[in-house]
Amino acid sequence: MSMRDNLDISAYLVLGPENTLGRPVADVVAQAIAAGFTCVQVRSKECSARELISCTAQASEVIRQAGAQDRVALLIDDRLDAVYAARQQGIKVDGVHVGQTDIPVEACRALLGPDAVVGLSARADEMLEYVKTADMSLVDYLGVGPLHETPTKTDCGLAADGTIITKSLEDLAALHQASPVPIVVGGGVKVADIPAVAQTGVDGFFVVSAVCAAPDPHAAAQELVQTWNAAKQAS
Numbered sequence: 708m709s710m711r712d713n714l715d716i717s718a719y720l721v722l723g724p725e726n727t728l729g730r731p732v733a734d735v736v737a738q739a740i741a742a743g744f745t746c747v748q749v750r751s752k753e754c755s756a757r758e759l760i761s762c763t764a765q766a767s768e769v770i771r772q773a774g775a776q777d778r779v780a781l782l783i784d785d786r787l788d789a790v791y792a793a794r795q796q797g798i799k800v801d802g803v804h805v806g807q808t809d810i811p812v813e814a815c816r817a818l819l820g821p822d823a824v825v826g827l828s829a830r831a832d833e834m835l836e837y838v839k840t841a842d843m844s845l846v847d848y849l850g851v852g853p854l855h856e857t858p859t860k861t862d863c864g865l866a867a868d869g870t871i872i873t874k875s876l877e878d879l880a881a882l883h884q885a886s887p888v889p890i891v892v893g894g895g896v897k898v899a900d901i902p903a904v905a906q907t908g909v910d911g912f913f914v915v916s917a918v919c920a921a922p923d924p925h926a927a928a929q930e931l932v933q934t935w936n937a938a939k940q941a942s
C-alpha cells in the first residue's frame with residue numbers, strides 16, 4: 708500500500724530551519740513523531756535548493772530511524788524540483804505541498820507519479836467555491852487557513868485591502884461538508900483551538916510555531932496530539 712493510500716494528516720508538522728530557534732530540524736521532527744505526529748512538511752523560504760534537500764534527507768532519516776516511514780508522510784513545500792532531486796538521491800520523500808500560485812498540481816502529479824502525495828492550499832475566501840468547481844482528483848488533501856493571523860506567514864489570508872481573512876469554525880464545517888478530499892487546518896493554531904477545530908469535522912491540524920517554538924517540542928506535540936485524539940473520540 709502506498710503512502711498516498713495510507714495518508715494521515717491528523718497531526719501535521721510544517722517546519723524549516725528558520726522556525727526551530729536554532730535547534731536542528733531533525734531533532735524537532737524526531738520529537739514530534741515520537742509524540743504522535745503523522746505528517747511532516749519541510750518548508751523554508753530561506754534555504755537554497757541544496758539546503759532544502761539536505762534538511763529533507765535528515766528528516767527522512769529520523770522518520771526511518773523511528774520505524775515510521777510507512778505511516779508518517781514526508782513532503783516538501785513548493786519545491787517540486789527539490790522533491791525530484793531528493794528522490795534521485797535515494798531520499799524517501801512522499802510528495803509536495805503547493806499553493807494556487809505555485810507549480811500546478813498537474814505537473815506535480817505528472818512528475819512524481821500516481822503514488823505521490825500532493826497537497827494543495829487555496830485562498831481562504833475562494834476555497835469553498837474552489838472545492839465545488841475544481842477537479843480534485845489529482846489532490847490528496849487541502850490545506851486551509853489561517854485560523855488566526857500568524858507571524859509565521861503574514862500573507863496568509865491577506866485580502867486586497869490589507870486585512871487578513873481568517874477562517875471561522877463555521878467556514879471549516881462548510882468546507883468539510885463540501886470537500887471531496889480531506890482537510891487540514893492551520894495558521895495560528897494552538898492547543899486551545901484543537902477541540903473546536905476537531906468538532907468541525909475536518910481531518911487534521913497543521914502547526915509550525917506551536918511545536919517548533921515551544922520550550923519542549925515533544926511535550927507540546929504530545930499535548931496537541933492527545934487533545935486532537937480526545938476531541939475526535941468525543942465527537
Ligand SMILES: Cc1ncc(COP(=O)(O)OP(=O)(O)O)c(N)n1
Nearest residue numbers: 784785804805806828850851891913
Ligand atoms: C498543510 C499546508 N497547508 C497550507 C500551506 C500553505 O501553502 P502555500 O499557500 O503555498 O504557502 P507557503 O507555505 O508556500 O508560504 C502549507 N504550506 N501547508
Ligand SMILES: Cc1ncsc1CCOP(=O)(O)O
Nearest residue numbers: 857859860894895914915916
Ligand atoms: C505554512 C502556513 N500556511 C498557512 S499558515 C502557515 C504557517 C502557520 O504557522 P503557525 O502554526 O506558526 O501559525
Ligand SMILES: [Mg+2]
Nearest residue numbers: 785805806809
Ligand atoms: Mg507555496
